[in-house]
Amino acid sequence: MSSVILETQALTKTYKRTIALDHIDLKIEKGKIYGFIGQNGAGKTTLLRLVTGLSFPDSGTLSLWGKSSDSQLQEQRKRIGCMIETPALFPSLTARQNLEVQRIQRGIPDKAIIEHCLNLVGLKETGKKRVRNFSLGMRQRLGIAAALLHMPEFLILDEPVNGLDPAGIVEIRNLLKALNKEYGITILVSSHILEELYQTASEFILIDNGKIIEELSDRELNERCRRHIAIRTKDTEKALLVLEDRLDTEQLQLMPDGTIRLYDCLDDLEKVAAVLSDAHLLVTGLTLSGDTLEDYFLSKVGGKSHD
Numbered sequence: 001m002s003s004v005i006l007e008t009q010a011l012t013k014t015y016k017r018t019i020a021l022d023h024i025d026l027k028i029e030k031g032k033i034y035g036f037i038g039q040n041g042a043g044k045t046t047l048l049r050l051v052t053g054l055s056f057p058d059s060g061t062l063s064l065w066g067k068s069s070d071s072q073l074q075e076q077r078k079r080i081g082c083m084i085e086t087p088a089l090f091p092s093l094t095a096r097q098n099l100e101v102q103r104i105q106r107g108i109p110d111k112a113i114i115e116h117c118l119n120l121v122g123l124k125e126t127g128k129k130r131v132r133n134f135s136l137g138m139r140q141r142l143g144i145a146a147a148l149l150h151m152p153e154f155l156i157l158d159e160p161v162n163g164l165d166p167a168g169i170v171e172i173r174n175l176l177k178a179l180n181k182e183y184g185i186t187i188l189v190s191s192h193i194l195e196e197l198y199q200t201a202s203e204f205i206l207i208d209n210g211k212i213i214e215e216l217s218d219r220e221l222n223e224r225c226r227r228h229i230a231i232r233t234k235d236t237e238k239a240l241l242v243l244e245d246r247l248d249t250e251q252l253q254l255m256p257d258g259t260i261r262l263y264d265c266l267d268d269l270e271k272v273a274a275v276l277s278d279a280h281l282l283v284t285g286l287t288l289s290g291d292t293l294e295d296y297f298l299s300k301v302g303g304k305s306h307d
């Protein structure tokens with residue numbers, strides 16, 4: 001059985017003169033957490049709205065669990081839970097009452113699901129407290145509980161950590177990881193800050209100006225952002241041996257373009273240069289490299305906001 005949950009091909013959406021999505025090709029596979037990252041106006045919400053059926057594309061195809069006709073898509077969307085933009089909650093009701101309203105509105109028969117969902121998001125003990133007195137983080141968690149009421153296989157969340165303080169971000173991060181690990185829920189979560197989803201997602205999709213600019217795994221992201229000394233020399237084999245021996249390190253990697261990356265001695269560039277020079281190696285490049293997550297993201301999206 002295919003593990004692809006969502007697939008889009010050349011998906012395009014235009015609003016008057018704005019191309020919100022420009023030929024998006026995307027694949028979401030079962031069991032992973034995808035971070036969907038882009039600056040304000042990049043097209044994140046537009047894509048999530050198309051997937052959840054809140055809006056329709058101008059051209060291109062979209063399939064869910066391999067089904068792509070309009071009627072099939074509507075059926076498959078029942079397997080999705082979503083929270084797009086601010087969760088629709090009644091401020092004068094409690095968490096339980098809010099979920100009960102949603103349960104009835106959506107025709108979900110199982111009453112016990114409310115306690116289960118409150119428990120999942122850590123809001124079981126909120127008792128008579130009205131939602132108007134909830135913190136932003138609690139509201140977001142209640143919104144996620146509402147999205148989980150029908151026990152979806154695929155959860156779509158639009159900027160759930162936007163505006164949260166660091167503790168609130170950690171709460172959502174832990175919740176998403178638990179939903180993924182313990183219940184096998186596949187998650188697509190958007191943010192305009194790569195760092196916010198860095199410890200949550202295992203796959204990252206970067207979008208800018210309506211176009212997907214990069215897809216990479218957490219491992220690839222770490223690799224690209226890890227601080228290192230980049231060394232270029234004609235005799236890479238000898239250089240690797242010399243560095244390993246004289247610096248007493250195994251933190252070395254030979255890249256496909258012939259550059260050596262040294263993940264050690266980052267504060268002692270001079271020592272590294274001296275070791276190479278003592279071994280009579282001709283060095284053509286020796287630089288401290290590696291981006292912060294933010295720098296990496298900005299280097300990809302051109303460092304400008306589209307607001």
Ligand SMILES: Nc1ncnc2c1ncn2[C@@H]1O[C@H](COP(=O)(O)OP(=O)(O)OP(=O)(O)O)[C@@H](O)[C@H]1O
Nearest residue numbers: 015018020038039040041042043044045046047192
């Ligand atoms: N209903 C609409 N009418 C006109 N233009 C729209 C509409 N919705 C979105 N847009 C435009 O489409 C582009 C993509 O917007 P979208 O909301 O998808 O971006 P986003 O990445 O979700 O950003 P944000 O984080 O600010 O919501 C923007 O230029 C936006 O102004």
